Amino acid sequence: MTTVTEGAAAPDFNLETPDGPVRLADFAGKMVVLYFYPKDDTSGCTKEAQEFTALASEFAKAGVTVVGVSKDSVASHKKFAAKYDLGVKLGSDPEGVVIEAYGSWVEKSLYGRKYMGIDRSTFLIQDGKIAKVWRKVRVPNHAQQVLDAAKAL
Numbered sequence: 001m002t003t004v005t006e007g008a009a010a011p012d013f014n015l016e017t018p019d020g021p022v023r024l025a026d027f028a029g030k031m032v033v034l035y036f037y038p039k040d041d042t043s044g045c046t047k048e049a050q051e052f053t054a055l056a057s058e059f060a061k062a063g064v065t066v067v068g069v070s071k072d073s074v075a076s077h078k079k080f081a082a083k084y085d086l087g088v089k090l091g092s093d094p095e096g097v098v099i100e101a102y103g104s105w106v107e108k109s110l111y112g113r114k115y116m117g118i119d120r121s122t123f124l125i126q127d128g129k130i131a132k133v134w135r136k137v138r139v140p141n142h143a144q145q146v147l148d149a150a151k152a153l
Contacts, residue, residue, distance in 0.1 A: 004103050006133055010125045011101035015069060015091030018078040022067055022091060024128060031064040031131070031153070033146055035122040036104040040072045040080035040090075044120070044139050049086050051143035056087035064150045067091050069098060070118065124149055 077090035124132040
């Protein structure tokens with residue numbers, strides 16, 4: 001598993017979204033939040049996207065772009081965003097290349113069964129460097145914590 005640490009260079013990414021591609025290079029001199037989530041239109045993932053959306057104008061004021069990333073297709077992201085009127089970009093990583101680069105593809109366990117899946121994790125990136133990392137994210141109030149960290153930079 002790849003370990004991404006605060007202060008290190010952010011792994012490069014190039015993700016398709018319903019609005020076109022987003023790349024790390026697009027955010028030179030800016031801040032971007034990459035948050036990794038397991039699946040579109042599931043309860044926890046929906047709540048997380050809604051919390052980031054509720055704070056979208058605050059993130060924009062702070063000069064921060066928020067991008068949610070999962071293995072779901074661009075079509076799935078488009079449907080998910082429309083259904084819940086989401087105000088964040090949703091990046092598709094069907095092969096899991098970016099998810100693995102950020103160390104968010106991990107072994108999980110459910111009812112004693114082990115399987116590989118996406119660790120709900122968030123990365124605040126400033127000027128191409130990892131400014132803050134959150135692993136094993138609990139959804140309630142997480143978006144506010146990320147916003148507060150971004151404002152503190």
